[in-house]
Amino acid sequence: MSNLLPGKTPRALVNTTRCLSVITTKVDHHTYQIAQNAENMGLLVIDSPTDIMRCSNKVYLHERLQRFQVDTPKTLLIMGNQPYDVDGLIHQLGLPIIVKVPDGSFSIGVEKAKDRDQLQEIIARLSERSAILLLQEYMPTDYDWRIGIMNNQVLYACRYYMAKSHWQIYNHSARSHKSGNADAMAVEKVPKKVVKTALKAAKAMGNGFYGVDLKESGERVVIIEVNDNPSIDMGVEDLHAGQMLYQQIMSSMLRQLDELNGR
Template sequence: MAQFLIVIDDASDWRPYLPSDNMVTVHDYLDMGAYADRSAMQVINLCRSYDYLSTGYYCSLMAEARGHRVIPRVMTINDLTQDRLFSLPLSGLDKLPDSVNDIAMKIYFGFCDNPQLEKIARKIFERFTVPVLVVRLSRQAGKWQVDTIEPSAFQDLTEPEQDLFAKYLEVFSQKVWKLPKAAKRYRYEIAMLVDEHEKMPASDKAALKLFTKSANRIGMDLVQIGANDLARLSEFDGLFIRSTTNISNFTYRFAKAAEQLGLVVMDDPESIMKCTNKVFLTELLNRHKVPVPKSLIFKKSDENWVDNVIDNIGLPAVLKVPDGAFSLGVLKVKDRQALIEQANKIFEHSALILAQAFMPTDYDWRIGMLNRQPIYACRYFMSRGHWQIYQHHQSGRVSSGDFDCVDLKMVPQQVIDTATKAANLIGAGLYGVDLKEIDGKAYVIEVNDNPSIDHDVEDLFLGDLVYDRVMTEFLRRIQLRGL
C-alpha cells in the first residue's frame, strides 16, 4: 500500500494547514539516499517552482529515481513547458451560455469549485497531473481553446482558495489524514475498476468476491473503485479492470493514467487498443498468418464494395463494427439488399467495416490466456434458435447459450496452439481468445482483453485456481517492479 509524503519548500509554507507527519521539506527529501528504502510511496510535490533544474524539478526527478510515484512527474513538467497542441475535449463546455466566452479557473487535484466545469477540470488534470493548475480558456469562432495551462504555487493561494486546496487534497489523499484502520493491513493494494450500472460486466459480484479472497490469501487487498475515482489511483500498487473496455470510455483513461503512475495494469492501454478494434486485430492476425475466417476490410469510397464483399466473402456474410463487444455490432446479412442497408448504417459512425465469412458451429472455444500461457478452456454454445452466443432482443433483454469448461488437456492441440499464437501477438496480459474449430482446423474469431470471468462459468472446472492465478500474477509483477 502506497504511503503519502508531501514535499514543500519550507515548513512555514504549511502554517495555514493542519500539522502532518507526512510533510517534509524539499531540502530533507533531496538528501542523498533519503527515503530510498521506501519504494511504495506517493509523493505530492508542492514546491513553488517546477522550473528546469530547480529544487522542485529535482524533487520529482529524485522521486522517480527512487521508485516513488510522484505528482507532477518530470514528463508532465516538461509537457507543461512544451505542449502547445493539447486537444481540448468539450466535456460540458458546449452547454455553457453563449454569453460566456472566457474562463479562468484554478484546478485543485482535478477538482474546481464550479460544478459546470468539473468535467473539463478532471480531463485537464488527467492530461497534466499537477497539484494546482491555473487554466484560461477562450471561445474563438465558436470553438473553445486553451490559452494557458500552468502550475500555481499553493503558497500564494488566498484564504478561500486555501480552504478549497485543503478540501481537495483530503479527497485526493484520504489516507494522509485518517488514522490507520484497525483491520488487517495488506502489503499491497490493487484497485479493481468496476461499473455498478453495467448490464454485462466482465465479472459478476460473486466472482469479484472470489478475486478479493484470492488476493487476501497472498497478502494483497482488492479495493473496488468506479468511473469517478481516477484521482485515487495513486493510492494503489495495481489496477485490475473488470468493466468492459473501450478506447472511448473511462476504462482506457484509467489504464493510461495507471500506467503513467507506474502501477501494474491488467489490462494495459496497448492491449485495450489492439483488442477492442476488430479491423486492427484482423490485419494483425492475417499478417502473422494466424487462421481467421475469410475477411475483407472495406470502406464506403471503395469502388464496387458490394460486389467485392459478395465475390470474396460470399453470402450470408458477417459484418462487424470495429469496436463492438458481447456480440453487439455483429450483423449477419443474407442477401445483397441487407448487405447494403446494414453496411450503410455502420458507415454512419465508422469509416471501415470488417466483413467475414459466415462459419456456423454449435459452439465457440474460449481459451483464457495469462502471461502467454493458457489457464482455462470453455465452450460457449450458440443461443437457442440464434447464430450467436449472445442474442440481444428488441426489448433490451439479452439471452445466451449454454456453456461448459474442460480440462486444458482435453482441448484439441490446434485450438491451444492457435489461441496462444494469437494472444502472444497482443502481449502478456489477461486475454480470452475465441475460436471456431472446423474440420480439425482452428480459426480465431477475436482476442478479448479483459475477458469475462464469472462464478460458475469460467471457473467451473478449476474453481478458485482461476482467481489465484490472476492474483498471483499481479503479485509477481508488483514484486518485479520493487513496489
C-alpha cells in the same frame, strides 16, 4: 456455489443483464485513461493501455493477427460510405456475410447478411456508425471456444454455445437479451490445435490477461477475437478449476509485480 451448478451452466442464470451492465474498454473511453494514468504511476496494470488499443478495435486486432500470421476467417475491410463492389465481396466471401463495426462488443454491431440486398442495407446502416467496416466469411458452429490466457499461460477453457435458434452467443433481438449456455473443461481435453492457436494469438497481443475466442470447423481453427478484459463469472469460467483459477491469476500478478519492481 460453482460445485453445485451443472456442467453446462445457463449463463443467463449467472447474469441475465451482463451484456448491458458490464463496463467494457475502448481507446476513446475513461477505462483507457484510467489504465494509462495507472501505468504512468508505475502501477501494475493487467488490462494495460497497449492491450486496450490492440484488442478493442477489430480493425487493429485483425491487422495485428495478420502480421503475426494467426489464422482468422476470410476478412475484407471496406469504407462503407464509398463505392464498393458488392458482387466482388460476395464472390470472395460467399453468403451469408458477417458485417462488423470495429468497436462492437457482446455481439452488438455484428450482423449477418443473407443475400445481396441485405448486405447493402446492413453496410449502409452500419456505415452511419463507423467509416470502416469488417466483412467476414460466415462460419456456423454450435459454440465458440474461449481460452483464458495470462502471461502466455492457459488458465481456463470454456465453450460458449450459441443462443437458442440464433447464430450468435447473445441474441439481442430476444426480449430478455438471451445468451447461450457455457461449459468449462480441463485444458488437457481441449484440442491441441485450439490451444496452440489461442496461445499464438495471445502472444501477438502481449503478456496480459486475454480471453481468446476461436471457432473450430473441420480442420480449421480460426481466431474470432482477442478480448482484453475477459470476464470470469462464478459457475462459468471457473466451473472446472474453482479456486485454483483465482490462485493462478494472483500468482501471475505477483510475478509480474516482482518483475516490475526488479525483484
